[in-house]
Amino acid sequence: MIFVAVLGYGVVGSGVVEVIKKNRLSIxxxxxxxxxxxxxxxxxxxxxxxxxxxxxxxxxxxxxxxxIKVVVETIGGVGIxxxxxxxxxxxxxxxxxxxxxxxxxxGPELLKMAADNNVHYxxxxxxxxxxxxxxxxxxxxxxxxxxxxxxxxNGTTNYILTQMNRHxxxxxxxxxxxxxxxxxxxxxxxxxxxxxxxxxxxxxxxxAYNEYxxxxxxxxxxxxxxxxxxxxxxxMCGSVIKLVGRSVKADGKIYASxxxxxxxxxxxxxxxxxxxxxxxxxGDAIGDAMFxxxxxxxxxxxxxxxxxxxxxxxxxxxxxxxxxTINTEENxxxxxxxxxxxxxxxxxxxxxxxxxxxxxxxxxxxWIPSEIKAAKExxxxxxxxxxxxxxxxxVKELIGNPYxxxxxxxxxxxxx
Amino acid sequence: MIFVAVLGYGVVGSGVVEVIKKNRLSIxxxxxxxxxxxxxxxxxxxxxxxxxxxxxxxxxxxxxxxxIKVVVETIGGVGIxxxxxxxxxxxxxxxxxxxxxxxxxxGPELLKMAADNNVHYxxxxxxxxxxxxxxxxxxxxxxxxxxxxxxxxNGTTNYILTQMNRHxxxxxxxxxxxxxxxxxxxxxxxxxxxxxxxxxxxxxxxxAYNEYxxxxxxxxxxxxxxxxxxxxxxxMCGSVIKLVGRSVKADGKIYASxxxxxxxxxxxxxxxxxxxxxxxxxGDAIGDAMFxxxxxxxxxxxxxxxxxxxxxxxxxxxxxxxxxTINTEENxxxxxxxxxxxxxxxxxxxxxxxxxxxxxxxxxxxWIPSEIKAAKExxxxxxxxxxxxxxxxxVKELIGNPYxxxxxxxxxxxxx
Numbered sequence: 001m002i003f004v005a006v007l008g009y010g011v012v013g014s015g016v017v018e019v020i021k022k023n024r025l026s027i028x029x030x031x032x033x034x035x036x037x038x039x040x041x042x043x044x045x046x047x048x049x050x051x052x053x054x055x056x057x058x059x060x061x062x063x064x065x066x067x068i069k070v071v072v073e074t075i076g077g078v079g080i081x082x083x084x085x086x087x088x089x090x091x092x093x094x095x096x097x098x099x100x101x102x103x104x105x106x107g108p109e110l111l112k113m114a115a116d117n118n119v120h121y122x123x124x125x126x127x128x129x130x131x132x133x134x135x136x137x138x139x140x141x142x143x144x145x146x147x148x149x150x151x152x153x154n155g156t157t158n159y160i161l162t163q164m165n166r167h168x169x170x171x172x173x174x175x176x177x178x179x180x181x182x183x184x185x186x187x188x189x190x191x192x193x194x195x196x197x198x199x200x201x202x203x204x205x206x207x208a209y210n211e212y213x214x215x216x217x218x219x220x221x222x223x224x225x226x227x228x229x230x231x232x233x234x235x236m237c238g239s240v241i242k243l244v245g246r247s248v249k250a251d252g253k254i255y256a257s258x259x260x261x262x263x264x265x266x267x268x269x270x271x272x273x274x275x276x277x278x279x280x281x282x283g284d285a286i287g288d289a290m291f292x293x294x295x296x297x298x299x300x301x302x303x304x305x306x307x308x309x310x311x312x313x314x315x316x317x318x319x320x321x322x323x324x325t326i327n328t329e330e331n332x333x334x335x336x337x338x339x340x341x342x343x344x345x346x347x348x349x350x351x352x353x354x355x356x357x358x359x360x361x362x363x364x365x366x367w368i369p370s371e372i373k374a375a376k377e378x379x380x381x382x383x384x385x386x387x388x389x390x391x392x393x394x395v396k397e398l399i400g401n402p403y404x405x406x407x408x409x410x411x412x413x414x415x416x
Numbered sequence: 417m418i419f420v421a422v423l424g425y426g427v428v429g430s431g432v433v434e435v436i437k438k439n440r441l442s443i444x445x446x447x448x449x450x451x452x453x454x455x456x457x458x459x460x461x462x463x464x465x466x467x468x469x470x471x472x473x474x475x476x477x478x479x480x481x482x483x484i485k486v487v488v489e490t491i492g493g494v495g496i497x498x499x500x501x502x503x504x505x506x507x508x509x510x511x512x513x514x515x516x517x518x519x520x521x522x523g524p525e526l527l528k529m530a531a532d533n534n535v536h537y538x539x540x541x542x543x544x545x546x547x548x549x550x551x552x553x554x555x556x557x558x559x560x561x562x563x564x565x566x567x568x569x570n571g572t573t574n575y576i577l578t579q580m581n582r583h584x585x586x587x588x589x590x591x592x593x594x595x596x597x598x599x600x601x602x603x604x605x606x607x608x609x610x611x612x613x614x615x616x617x618x619x620x621x622x623x624a625y626n627e628y629x630x631x632x633x634x635x636x637x638x639x640x641x642x643x644x645x646x647x648x649x650x651x652m653c654g655s656v657i658k659l660v661g662r663s664v665k666a667d668g669k670i671y672a673s674x675x676x677x678x679x680x681x682x683x684x685x686x687x688x689x690x691x692x693x694x695x696x697x698x699g700d701a702i703g704d705a706m707f708x709x710x711x712x713x714x715x716x717x718x719x720x721x722x723x724x725x726x727x728x729x730x731x732x733x734x735x736x737x738x739x740x741t742i743n744t745e746e747n748x749x750x751x752x753x754x755x756x757x758x759x760x761x762x763x764x765x766x767x768x769x770x771x772x773x774x775x776x777x778x779x780x781x782x783w784i785p786s787e788i789k790a791a792k793e794x795x796x797x798x799x800x801x802x803x804x805x806x807x808x809x810x811v812k813e814l815i816g817n818p819y820x821x822x823x824x825x826x827x828x829x830x831x832x
Contacts, residue, residue, distance in 0.1 A: 014745030019701050022700075023560065023561055026626070027558065029737070030554075030734050032737050097737050107588035109529075130702035130703070132555075132705065139548075139727060142722075143435050143436075143443060143720075143721075143723050145442060268687065268708060271684065271687050284438075284715075285714075285715040285722075286547075286710065286716045286719040287709065287710050287716055288709060288710075289547055289707070289708065289709035290694075290709065291708075292705065292708065293703065293704060293705035293706065299701040300703055302559070302597065302701060303559045303560055303701035303702040305559075306558075306559030307555060310559065311558075319730065321445070321446065345735050395587075
């Protein structure tokens, strides 16, 4: 019998307790031992909960109980969760978490601490909810050099973009609907500004490239500036717009970004809709592999947490191989040298003049014809590959030109 | 240093040697030890091979060498591969294979033998080529009760169907093109008749439901009867036709089948094209998760084999938990009771009479209107859910009716 404590009885924490109870028999068959939740730590009262006898507000009940071998941290954030995680690891308890913020911020320290105490710190549920992605990256793709990762990593924004694209809602209405359906929080900033996706691509990249990728160094942009006009133009060139987290490693340096991107409809990520997530991993032997599923939600996330619990029961030794080194040299590529094609939408007051300017500023461009009302005041095109730094300069030139009223949209084009 | 022997220096075997050499550094970092191919067993001559110094025709060089801890079997078939696998396991060597035929046929015996000798028998590469699917099923989804698996499991047939659907080629031309491009063998029977997909769904189902599913009991149908007319009608109702392997478990019984199916275009499997494979797993906690990638090919398959090698280096103890029990009771559902919607295409000589007959034989049906030339001689519809046994009876009635010349197509409709 393996005793587990759950810290935080919120959506994910209560889901973990539910899954462990519900699938008790098959879980114990797979783990080789029965797994049992002994304590649930939460400062709140849950008088009517079916788990009320397990609930405690006293952390000593968890940390001073040597029979508890595994701690599930589903508190979130980098405050008390950080403190409790260190306490559990230092007491020789395995820690399993869904807390992407903590992993992205203190991952190197916590993984090192786990290795030093010969226990595990696992976080499959921190990225992609229930989708198996972290263990496949660590194990199933271990024979590959990973060259790149591209993913739709945030369900809230993908739901909003699906609503905009499919039902013609504007951003504000789509956001309100997401909130009404429980897919977006009252303060949606972390999702719509790309912060959530940023932490997730940082975690995936750290695993893929065997060194810590600091999320604070990732170029991050949200979806708040996207309009239905952009969706329309994307459709005109056989694409959809998604919020994409992406990283590549080339010549020993890592480039990572989060932002809206035009994705050709033939790309497997283009069909990922609503709250679903998907991650494409490119390895030198396997080519592209994609992992797809529900990126959030009580039971999917709990499924990933409990899989991690089963894993530490089966393999409790920590070989110390999954520690993220912090590269003392700068390991991130200067994002300004990264070359990408860009979709650019201009509001103009003189079409011919603006068109000439674009032709002289950019090399050959692919014009997107338009049938929408505002067409005569808009000029939309896709550039050839431009270094991001050079693009910024060219956009400045456009802004300074009297024929152009506004650079209304700049969106990366995802290459395959 | 871990010494490995590779049995069979064909496409996959030589790929395994190549990947181990190419990614030597990162592999040894992940495995915690250097992995080195010591012998390659093959009866053929490879005088010009870069690996000629490792090649041997004498199996004693492998089986009597105690320093060889891992044997990679990439011979294929159930003859010499079966013999060598048992020999290796009985000598306490881990065996890794890509041989779906052997696993599907002798899996229970070989897994038991491995457990008895405290070594592993792993076969990630036997299904889905490089796609991580077997380890995710075993580990990442371990917290779930698996209710169903649906997959596009054969790259050859998917390539043929993509050619038919996208380029309007008929089956024979598409097959010839697949052969010319190396995607189909000179004798394509195992692929186009569904035998390959059948073994793969048997293996996946055995893992998912924790008991051996005998591939000989799986209802299997290939793609040789599919026509461009069927593709056209599928398109008319927003679907594509794919060769689908599928299994579900309900009330303790397993239903499994392989055959063409109409898949609605909004289903994630509908967009899996060319030689790609994808597998959707439905779990009670995670919901649907999909795994997508190259289902065959030298390096993708080698990637999966080498990941298994790394895994046994990291976790050499066999807890005996991954043995497939053979259920002494009949564990397969009578396929005749399985309820499915069917697409049915009739060649008729009296439209009105045939239509009346269909209406009286089936409950409400969904007619597919047609604009193609032969339309007036064809009647196409999708039935409500019918038990497969009942459907066969109804089809017999249709065949016996003078208004109907031929039942030209019967295809299952994949429900989500």
